[in-house]
Amino acid sequence: MLVLRKGIYAIVDLDACATAGLDPQRTAAAFLEAPLAALQLRAKQADDRSLLRLARALAPLCRAAGVPFVVNDRIDLARLAAADGAHVGQDDLPPREARALLGPDALLGLSTHSTAQVEAAVDEPVDYLGFGPVFATRTKTRADPVVGLEGLRRAAAATRHPLVAIGGIGLDDLPAVRAAGAYAAALVAALLEGGDPRRRIHEAVERFGAG
């Protein structure tokens, strides 16, 4: 079974890539040059055929790099692309349903946005919990209230699940995010700044720190 590793959980978000003028597949390939906790494909607008095509292009790249490949929201696409797993939010398919479709060996994550949600997820069949937004974020239009580093610390103390901190995290924030108990840090826009994802991902991995 694939396990989530500590480190940077890189999200290839199609809208964020479009805004930054970057090709998603090349961006993913650049991310995969660094040792990642996981790589997630996220798209709120794309049609299913384009998304499946892209997911199928990324899956072998991730496999070759030894990085778990996770599809956001869509269990059917995760399966068809032979991804390693999927990530669901509080309004998406419940983890038990997602697990039933994905099978026991898939990597499954659930977004949480408060200590109460983290505690409610204690018996969910998930491998990790997303937790955030840690800081104010620009890549989500309807974001939940910011939890902050203190909220992250409380949530990490409240659960046995590894926490993937997410939301508005910049490269400078990574040491503090890790110190607050994050097992991994999810980065979206911060990896695209400056238009050089290769350089940014290496910087991020370095700043989060090793094992």
Added chain:
Amino acid sequence: MLVLRKGIYAIVDLDACATAGLDPQRTAAAFLEAPLAALQLRAKQADDRSLLRLARALAPLCRAAGVPFVVNDRIDLARLAAADGAHVGQDDLPPREARALLGPDALLGLSTHSTAQVEAAVDEPVDYLGFGPVFATRTKTRADPVVGLEGLRRAAAATRHPLVAIGGIGLDDLPAVRAAGAYAAALVAALLEGGDPRRRIHEAVERFGAG
């Protein structure tokens, strides 16, 4: 294996129900009092959990009525709700992929919008083709060009698949739609007019005519 019957293919569209001020589940129950070709659940905006909940409420109602229950677009939800099948569009998962996830016995439909698309679908593993819009429609924001009754006639002559005519069809149009070669007629907004779906569905079934 469930087969699509001739007659009215009733679509419960969450947006159309909201516009008409009608509860989707009650509307579906009203539709199911008439002998239908199929009942489809369609929602472009709803979150996955609400949609799964509704699909799971409709599936046993359809089963009890002996009417095939089809979920639009989403193969994962169709499976989790134990629906009889799914319907995909030209930008959704390709029929082969949908079939792989649904299994050989599921009812699977594909939307087509031109004779060329109908012809291209000849070897697709589908049970029927949606075809339209036959007339101008208000329930789709980005509609394809109107095919008209003449287009329907040509398409019906060009394929071995049963055609479900769709798009702006009113109750008065049903005899002409059937005469043009439609195996079934999909109705959305026309079934909600006047706020009495029970009365409208019986009228529609009667106007389309028996076997």
